[in-house]
Amino acid sequence: MRYLAAKTAREAAEALAAEAGVTRVLAGGTDVLVQMKAGLVEPDLVVDIKKIPGIATITPEAGGFRVGAAVPNSVLGEHEGVRTLWPGVVEGANLIGSTQVQGRCTMAGNLCNASPAGDAVPGLVAANAVARIAGPDGERDCPVADIPAGPGKTTLKKGEVITSILLPARPARASDAYLRFIPRTEMDIAVASAAVSLELNADGTVKAARVVLGAVAPTVVVADAAGKALVGTKLDDDTLAKMAAACEAVCRPIDDKRGTVAFRTKTAGTLAKRAALIAYARAGGSK
């Protein structure tokens, strides 16, 4: 196994593109190192991107924030600006692992690990976040929603590395929330999860809504009909019931050791309801 600490994104991309064997990108390493230790992957080349200048910083951009691919989630969680603008994204990212893991793990890593249960991903997708990707042929931008392709799989091409994620600007009276269900209270993996991002009208009715579900399909699911069900309402009980039903309708989970199809489906709707109410209150809505 070879280890390369890349000095530029281009160097990382070129090295990854040139390697014929198994490659892994190392940022926090909280997935890669665990998988290597468990013998699940034996990479020929590990490219460390942490040392690329600027890759571990959070920068204001066009009213939003550009979060570097190597920003640890604990640093993200202490960033007042991001926390105020996208509290749901931050609370999702901060649920990953333990306090120790938080000091290393990153949102970009969570995205690239491509677990359907990744806690950072639903919030990013609900936020319409955009990943900046360096490749051997240059940079490109891609919506976060288009990156997961299935369990352990992404749409990134050989040699491509995510270098940052842009959390966009948002109007006043807007907020978001993320909830997951785990059988314990921490140190666990989502059995089902939901992120809801809302924008309100001046009268407190929902102007726009985006509902995203995790751990209920091979990738995160954008529940369009669930989001639409909220528009024009103040989240009355009937609306929430309709939204939950719309969530259940798009779930395609599996039965496994962590939960049953029925449980995951039902719980995804429940979490979406609860997350919607939190996001609504955060956006300044009152019923």
Next chain:
Amino acid sequence: MSLDEYRKREFKQVGQRVRRPDGVDKVTGRAMYGADATAPGMLVGRVLRSPHAHARIRSIDTSAAAALPGVKAVLTGADLPVQEDAFVRDVQDNCMAREKALYDGHAVAAVAAVDAATAKAALKLIKVDYEVLPHVTDVDVAIKPGAPVVQAGRTLENVPAGMSENVTSHCEFGHGDPAAGFARADHVVERHFRTAATHQGYIEPHAALASVTSDGKAELWCCTQGQFFVRTLCAAIMGMEASQLRVTASEIGGGFGGKTTVFIEPVALALSRKAGRPVKIVMNRDEVFRATGPTVHTSMDVKIGMTKDGRITAAEAHLRYSGGAFPCGTVDMGAQAAFAAYDLENVRTYGWNVMTNRPKEASYRAPGAPQAIYAVESVLDELCQHFRLDPIDVRLKNAARKGTKSSYGPTFPDIGLVATLEAAKRHPHYTAPLKPGQGRGISCGFWFNFGGNSCVSLNINTDGTVGVTEGNPDIGGSRASISLMAAEELGIPYERVRTIVADTSSLGYNDVTDGSRVTFAVGLATIKAAREAIRVMCGRAARIWGIDAEAVEWKDGAAVPAGPNAGKFPPMSLAEIAAVSFETGGPIAGHHEVNVDGAGVSFGVHIVDVEVDRETGATKVLRYTVFQDAGKAVHPSYVEGQMQGGAVQGIGWALNEEYIYGPDGRLQNPGFLDYRVPVASDLPMIDTVILEIPNPGHPYGVRGVGETGIVPPLAAISNAVSRSAGIRLSELPMSPPRVLKALGA
């Protein structure tokens, strides 16, 4: 039974919360655990494990592995002798498969190599030709005729006809006429229950370093609850004399019963003998889950009849336990413990031990009792709900007391159940208001406790300090407790006593640290060793004073003349006698060797408040109080720790912990991510109330406290869930999907 040991006394040291002797080493990382042992020229041992739940091993080709540079030894079952003794044979076959792999994770071969990477590469070069056989991992399937047979020819004669060969033994306990009793009942409830296998979940994985020399001597360092039993098993497997194998127990990172046998120790020894170099094997977590000793999983039917005023008229239990791929006797303990808390006229329990393609069960805190008592206490609670009776009042009405003929035979001496129930009833927790949607459950628990073989050497050092040498690894504060008891008896400060755990060549045989026996039995031996040392010291003082030894007695840490007729001499302290010991007859020591009886059973009562989230099925534990009879709490903080630890492990068992097998017979969750022990944030503070009803079998009244605490939580939480959510679950764990399904949501 020795029931005349106890003498009431005023304690000066026992009962104090003194500083623990292992604390600094543990918090600074200096403590030497199993994996910390090293030896010059040490090799890395690794074990190849079966990926199949059940397979005949047609052949194993180790030639490519043996030829790999850096590999110094390769081992298979064919390298070990065929054991005549069935018990040793089962232990050995569990450590290394012979003919058949009996469960996912069963060891089939092992290598020793110069480093971990070489050992890992060598494992991949071993070719095992398996004939995959049909498997069975569920007790209810395995018990039926026609089920795949795990091992043939293991059935004892007392097993009724018409069952699968997987049923290895049957037991029956009780008295009276249950049928007549049920006929007298105003209401009878009969329910079926199932409980999942759980693992002890100790944080320290098994580790062993073995060194066998060419002249046939061997050293073994390992983490174990019983170095003497390890020596017995390994000497038998290796064909060695006990004197030639010295076993040293490391500091231990949790055991809970799971480290009372061997898994990798004989493998490390056999590899070392073949390689001619020391070999260390450290299990990873996956191996710990797949190939050590979880609990039995069970299927049970319990039937109880009650009059409308709450008197039990008859009780019956049918218990089917599976302890994995080998015969085990755990159901016998479940069948004896099931109704032990109650004074019953008509009671009968029946048990069947059943083999399945799962790892061989090991002990786990009160083995066999939590499951049976979960079922019994659940049915009892349902009857209380039916008649709208207070659950503590009903238990008090039926409680076993001094003189009760227990459901398993013996008549109880002084026991603490009634006092414990009364303490629970008086406690503010029991009457604290609950919010809507919250529920309160209670359950009794019981464990036999054990005494056993114990020997202790107590040396009086010339500077007036004392060294106690005992032979039981300290898994629950026994060094502190033993030092306290020695200090109490000798009348010197606790700080002047240091207790160490000796290797197998330094002391006579000591039974394993199990059955909550050490503070009781080793404590008794320590007190008697101290008394022996006192006798010697009194003799030395008599010699100095020129009076008869009988005219000297021991008081407050010093020899004094027994009365005015003995003469007038100032007291001679332990330190003063020790300082001149070389001139008065030589070093001073006390010894005691005994097979201790009279352990004294222990009862506990738990109260728990929970709230069930009706939309997700998640159960939150809001408040928890443990009441337990400790006889005498030698070091109350450790006693509370045992009570809290037992409760927490029981909470995990009740709510989330389970061995999950796939249709392929493979364990689906061999890691702490998906085998969910509770984390700190899942739990409220576990409050404790220690009762002290002296055990007549111990000089200070001590009872074992380590195991009873895991027994009540299963039913206490199930009963609380029932009262919170209006549903009665009969399968553990009560994981959120199961609860949500029961809620019909």
